[in-house]
Amino acid sequence: MSRQAVSAQAETKCLVIPFVDRGLKKAPPLIRLQGICKSFGPLEVLTNVDLQVQAGEITALIGSSGCGKSTLLNILAGLDTQDHGTYTLAERRNPEKAGRQRVAYMFQEDRLLPWRTVQDNVALGLEAARVEKTERHCRVYDMLKLVGLEEFAGAFPYQLSGGMRSRAALARSLVVEPEVLLLDEPFSKLDSQTRSQMHAELLNIHAVTGMTAVFVTHDVEEAVVLADNVAVFAPRPGRITEIVPVELARPRSLLDKSVTEQIRSLRGKLSFNPYPAPSGG
Numbered sequence: 001m002s003r004q005a006v007s008a009q010a011e012t013k014c015l016v017i018p019f020v021d022r023g024l025k026k027a028p029p030l031i032r033l034q035g036i037c038k039s040f041g042p043l044e045v046l047t048n049v050d051l052q053v054q055a056g057e058i059t060a061l062i063g064s065s066g067c068g069k070s071t072l073l074n075i076l077a078g079l080d081t082q083d084h085g086t087y088t089l090a091e092r093r094n095p096e097k098a099g100r101q102r103v104a105y106m107f108q109e110d111r112l113l114p115w116r117t118v119q120d121n122v123a124l125g126l127e128a129a130r131v132e133k134t135e136r137h138c139r140v141y142d143m144l145k146l147v148g149l150e151e152f153a154g155a156f157p158y159q160l161s162g163g164m165r166s167r168a169a170l171a172r173s174l175v176v177e178p179e180v181l182l183l184d185e186p187f188s189k190l191d192s193q194t195r196s197q198m199h200a201e202l203l204n205i206h207a208v209t210g211m212t213a214v215f216v217t218h219d220v221e222e223a224v225v226l227a228d229n230v231a232v233f234a235p236r237p238g239r240i241t242e243i244v245p246v247e248l249a250r251p252r253s254l255l256d257k258s259v260t261e262q263i264r265s266l267r268g269k270l271s272f273n274p275y276p277a278p279s280g281g
Ligand SMILES: Nc1ncnc2c1ncn2[C@@H]1O[C@H](COP(=O)(O)OP(=O)(O)OP(=O)(O)O)[C@@H](O)[C@H]1O
Pocket: 040, 043, 045, 063, 064, 065, 066, 067, 068, 069, 070, 071, 072
C-alpha cells in the first residue's frame, strides 16, 4: 500500500476532533487511544489499550514478541482498524501543503525500491501527491542533507550500507513532513554503533521538525535514550500495564548514571526478558 493510501486511511478511519483551547495548562493530546480492543478471529490481540501522546512527544512501545505492538501501530497508521474503542487524532496543527501527510510509517524493513535511486525512493510520496518537479527536488535534497545522504542521491539501494539504507528510509518518511512518525523496530537490524548514530540523527531531526513519534522496540536502552514516555506491554492479550515517563535531559548517554538507573528500573518493570536465551543453547 502506498504512503498516500496509508495517510488517507489514517485520516478516514479515525475521528478527527476540532482543537479547542480552554486555557488549560496542558494542550489536548495529539493522539488519544481509549479502550482499544482488537482480535484476529479467536485470537484476542489487544484489550482495553489507553494511550495519550502529546504533540512533539516521543513514545516507545515495548513488550514481548506477539503482544500486539505492530498491530497497535497499524491501527495508528490506518492500516488496520480496532474492533472496539476510539482512536482520535487532534485537528491538524500544520497548514495544508502539497504532499504533506499527517501520519508516516517507517517499517522494520526499509522497503526501498531496488530499481530506484536514493533520491527517487525518497521522492515517492511527493510524486504520488503530484508535487511539482522543482519543489520535489528541493524537498528531497533538503531531506537527504538532513540525514547526511546528499552525496548518495544517485546511488541505488544495493550500493548502500545498512545504516545508509535506514537513513534513506527515514528521509522517505520525513519528506512528506508528517505530524506523526510511526516507526516499527526501525533500527533493530543495525549494529550497535550505527544504531547509536541513528538515535542521534533521529533526535536531531525531532528537534528540528518538532514531530511526534511513536516507535516500537525490544531494546530497553533504545527506549530510554529516545523516549519521553515508555508504554510497557504485557501479552495474551496485549495490554499496556504501565506508562513510564523518562524525565532525563537530552542527549542521554549510556555512561550517565541516571540513564543506566532508568534502564535498570525499566528492565525491572518488564515481566519478560527482551533477549531470551536461544532455545536448545
Ligand atoms: N493480520 C493478522 N491476522 C491474524 N493474526 C495476526 C495478524 N496480525 C497479527 N496477528 C497476530 O497478532 C498477534 C500480535 O501480532 P503483532 O505483530 O502485533 O505483535 P508484536 O508485538 O508486534 O510482535 P513482535 O515483537 O514479534 O513484532 C500475533 O499473535 C500475530 O500472530
